[in-house]
Amino acid sequence: xxxxxxxxxxxxxxxxxxxxxxxxxxxxVDEPAEIGGTDKGPNPVEYLLVALAGCLNVTIRGIANxxxxxxxxxxxxxxxxxxxxxxxxxxxxGRAGFTEVKVSVYxxxxxxxxxxxxLIKEVEERCPVTDNLKNSTPVTITLKE
Amino acid sequence: xxxxxxxxxxxxxxxxxxxxxxxxxxxxVDEPAEIGGTDKGPNPVEYLLVALAGCLNVTIRGIANxxxxxxxxxxxxxxxxxxxxxxxxxxxxGRAGFTEVKVSVYxxxxxxxxxxxxLIKEVEERCPVTDNLKNSTPVTITLKE
Numbered sequence: 001x002x003x004x005x006x007x008x009x010x011x012x013x014x015x016x017x018x019x020x021x022x023x024x025x026x027x028x029v030d031e032p033a034e035i036g037g038t039d040k041g042p043n044p045v046e047y048l049l050v051a052l053a054g055c056l057n058v059t060i061r062g063i064a065n066x067x068x069x070x071x072x073x074x075x076x077x078x079x080x081x082x083x084x085x086x087x088x089x090x091x092x093x094g095r096a097g098f099t100e101v102k103v104s105v106y107x108x109x110x111x112x113x114x115x116x117x118x119l120i121k122e123v124e125e126r127c128p129v130t131d132n133l134k135n136s137t138p139v140t141i142t143l144k145e
Numbered sequence: 146x147x148x149x150x151x152x153x154x155x156x157x158x159x160x161x162x163x164x165x166x167x168x169x170x171x172x173x174v175d176e177p178a179e180i181g182g183t184d185k186g187p188n189p190v191e192y193l194l195v196a197l198a199g200c201l202n203v204t205i206r207g208i209a210n211x212x213x214x215x216x217x218x219x220x221x222x223x224x225x226x227x228x229x230x231x232x233x234x235x236x237x238x239g240r241a242g243f244t245e246v247k248v249s250v251y252x253x254x255x256x257x258x259x260x261x262x263x264l265i266k267e268v269e270e271r272c273p274v275t276d277n278l279k280n281s282t283p284v285t286i287t288l289k290e
Contacts, residue, residue, distance in 0.1 A: 004229050006190050006227075007223070008187075009223070010221040012216075015207070016206070022191045022195060023177070025187050027195050041170060042167040044197070044273070045151050047172075047193075050174060051189045051190065051192035062232075076155040077154050078154070083148050096273045097273040097275075101284045103284065103285065103287065104287050107288060113288075124286060126231055130242075132193060141265055142249050
């Protein structure tokens with residue numbers, strides 16, 4: 001079994017800003033002013049939604065090719081909702097992250113509706129980021145000096 | 146109960162490239178050449194790791210402030226491993242996404258080790274992206290025309 005490893009590093013620049021290095025790419029994470037940040041980039045949970053849309057793009061396109069479905073255009077709208085009280089320390093109840101993520105897929109194709117619904121069903125099983133949201137994944141956080 | 150909604154959109158530019166819009170920010174997602182992409186930006190699962198590091202930064206800094214812990218510097222190394230066979234359609238077994246995510250937190254502080262371990266424990270509960278990885282979140286994908 002071949003296994004792929006992905007790796008990033010990050011340097012904290014402030015209370016809210018992080019400079020991440022991904023291979024040769026620099027990525028800035030920040031928070032908008034309303035959440036106490038300096039608004040230099042998307043925030044962490046927005047990047048999570050971007051990751052999902054990016055992964056759905058690759059997976060939809062790949063499976064469409066397998067099935068001989070021609071896609072004319074493909075767009076996404078992704079929305080996530082969370083209650084910030086656990087993150088803020090106001091409450092110990094409920095969850096910290098998104099309780100729900102909704103994706104609208106605007107897909108133009110001449111393929112029949114049933115074929116497209118089948119495609120999306122298979123995408124739900126095979127998209128890595130969808131899997132990481134829908135299912136539980138162990139996260140190990142180790143403190144180093 | 147106050148609830149926060151986060152929202153992004155994305156346009157598929159190719160088999161692997163997505164242009165995401167996050168408020169006023171443009172974010173490019175792509176795949177490296179080894180995964181059939183044009184390497185114009187980090188890939189979806191790398192953005193997932195960036196989201197996690199960015200979220201840990203905000204949460205660690207915030208809880209450190211609450212606890213009166215002064216942080217001199219803070220860096221992250223984040224690694225995720227996955228078996229690509231389900232994504233590729235080679236196998237129907239196992240999962241598509243990361244089976245494990247490991248975070249090393251390089252934290253410089255004069256606070257005693259026990260206080261820092263306590264901090265990380267609380268961060269694990271209160272960090273939104275950690276929560277979305279560790280726990281199951283419903284994802285609804287709706288096909289629109």
